[in-house]
Amino acid sequence: MNTENDALLGTDERPRGFREVLRRNVRWQLPPVLLIGAIIAWIDRSNLGVAAPFLQDDLGISPSTMGVILGSYAFVLIFMHPFAAWLVDKLGDPRLLFFGSAIAWFVFTSATALARGAVSLFTLRFLLAVGEAPQASCALKATSQWFPRRERALAIGTYEVGSEFGGAIAVPLVTALIAGLGWRGSFVVTGLMGLVFAFFWLSFYRTPRKHAKVTVGELQHIEDGGGHVTDTAAQRAVRWLDLFRYRTVWGLIIVMFCRTSTIFFFITWYPTYLVDERGFSLLELGLYGAIPGLVAIAGDLLGGWFSDYLVRRGTSPTLARKAPIMAGLLAGTVIAPAALVSSPAAALVLLSVASAGVAFCTGALYSLPLEVAPTPGNAVSLSGLMRAGGLVGGAVVPILIGFVYEAAGSFVLPLVLVGGILAVVVVVLLVVVGRAEPLPLKGAVALSRPQ
Template sequence: MNEAHSALLVPPRIRRQQTIALTLLMISGVINYLDRGTLAVANEFVRADLNLSLGEMGILLSAFSWSYALCQLPVGALVDRIGPRWLLGGGLVLWSLAQASGGLVSSFGWFVLARVILGIGESPQFPSAARVVSNWFPLRSRGTPTGIFNSASPLGIALAPLCLSVLIANLDWRWAFYLTGAAGLVVAVIWLVVYRDPVKADLTEAERLYLYADESPAKAAAPKVTFADWRALFSYGTTWGMLLGYMGSVYLNWVYLTWLPGYLRTARHMSLEMTGAAAAVPFFCGFVGALVAGWVSDRIAKRSRSAVLGRRNSMVIAMLGMVVFTVPAALVDSNVIALACISIVIFLANASSACAWSLATAVAPANRVASLGSIQNFGGFLGGALAPILTGYIAQTWSFQPALLTGAGIALVGALAYLLLVRKPIPEARATPAPVVAAPAVSHV
């Protein structure tokens, strides 16, 4: 009893590192999404200045998502092998330079290149954050910190039109790119100087007991990840359930993220002024959703027979809620009711994102947390890249109603993928004698 109680007490040095890490992850995450959203806020000014067509603007808006999604596959293994300190620090420098270069471009082609590099640079952010949480928090207490770092994304989206519109109105659209790029470089320096990954040999007995009390000795002592370890993740149904499931969640979230202002103006006939205020409300709800979900998923995980099932069930419940509230958002005549439903959907979308990343920390072996999280995120951003294209096509051909309902259907399939395929943690193969593991390992395929 005393040993269990001592595991709950946070040693002072661990608490300090947790605070530093979460503060910097929150700041870098907000800048990450401010940089993503700068082009959307400056859309009309960029189009006018560079003489771009709507088709070219669509390509420009999607360029980030494709490079970001593809980089998720290798970047997770790199984070697990090199560590989040250097991968996130290097990513901050690269994406900040790419963001600043967006203010210097004078042609469509160079702008596309800048956005592609932005996606490459930003790809380590969330896999690194997942690994940081895995490094500094015990297994059953990772939902709350995961919710905190995930809350940076909706907060950044909500702040983008409020902050960047002022810059664009008073200076020029190019200054929005310059200043956000400069802010990222400052954070990169601070991150590299201040943050450190834990070194097990330097931990006290109390610190090791706190961090690893919930884990098996084999998992706590896992070696560095190899390419064979990364590739082996694809032999488990759990991995495919997370990849396909998160694709459904992010698809529906990005329907709103990319099309909400246009939907409110076109389908709901709101004025430009009203649209700006109305579109910010759901994303502030998303910020709250990410924070609440982390805390709730911790409570569920601690009361469940396994941390994996607790986190997975939280994910499924949030996604089913997204489906349920998207239906009236698409069908009701009242703008107030529609906006309220959309706010709930985005609240739940960001809750599901927090649950998804905390699920990765519970399911993956200790040396493959970022690897599995980034594979899941790859699936998510395939959905994120497809959502604006398919939504625009369906809305142009028919209307926004079937476009939103299609998103709800894809999210439902994603929820079923989590429910049916994510059942147990992925074992640490190298920590178990080969004769015992060889036969059962195939059963996870």
């Protein structure tokens, strides 16, 4: 009889040794690779926010203009995420698209070293966003192909750690590079990471049916558990535009809006907040600035494990996915009182709790499009719409923070605003988002009832 661990490993015979586990369970080699890609992508996304306090004077850029530049990245992704997700679903195999995406990271991150002012910096961030758009969709597509339902949240949570770890390591890494090479040299070094990853991914990834080392037992384990091993026209029966007719889709978009607003504060204005509002030096920024991102790693992994654990224990998929999301984002609201405490250490603790809370919901949240999509071939497209809608918050909030901070001379109102946005997610999750099950295949769905 199989134990629960045997089921997770997809084999009836217990393997001996770590290498044997990986040999018989090829799918678990994928999350670490996706993790590396996510780390590099998020370092490239975060490096400008870290470098901003040091390049603004050099390039003559005001806080409000820098807010526009930082927010422009998210504006581009609003339009590019749905297209990239649709393209991934259309192609079926994410191998070549992910390769091209990583090449773009290298080119446009490295070229940022050549920026001479606001216009050139804006243009390069615009192009970087275009190049990075496929990363999340390719990772989710690969996960949907390689993992059964009850392992998805942990797999997703594992590689989504890259968003926290990449953002966290960007602070000490980029500050160290700035100290040694200047801010221009820091972009060259971080850009080269994308080039290395691109060719590694090209040699590594194959779909389950094309992978030379996948066993029959593992393939059956994936298929029997709901893995999207095949990708046919019938599985793309719903046009991606028709997804807007489902109330649950709109609810997920709003949830993503709330969550992404907080994430983009940490990506964009968090280093400036520590330096300008809390008086951190460059050394202190490098030593302590990474703490919220590092504790978020634990939240990410724990949240993904907990959601899958609930599924394996027989909890309804709806509760197993919604409970971690609600708990995590409620914890994130403590970002508001972080603005009101007088102690920099207390503020850093509260910001760390908020960061870990937002991360706790990651695996469950990104599992939902795989649960509720009308067909398997629409799952990544749905996630693209979620990310695009969520990035409206990522685009608007950094700009709003820049203008409010410039006018008020303080980060108190911006942080209270971000905390209030997170509080909205509780009502939306309960009232607007429906059950974690495939949405009905209909030409039109009434928005008046939670589908």
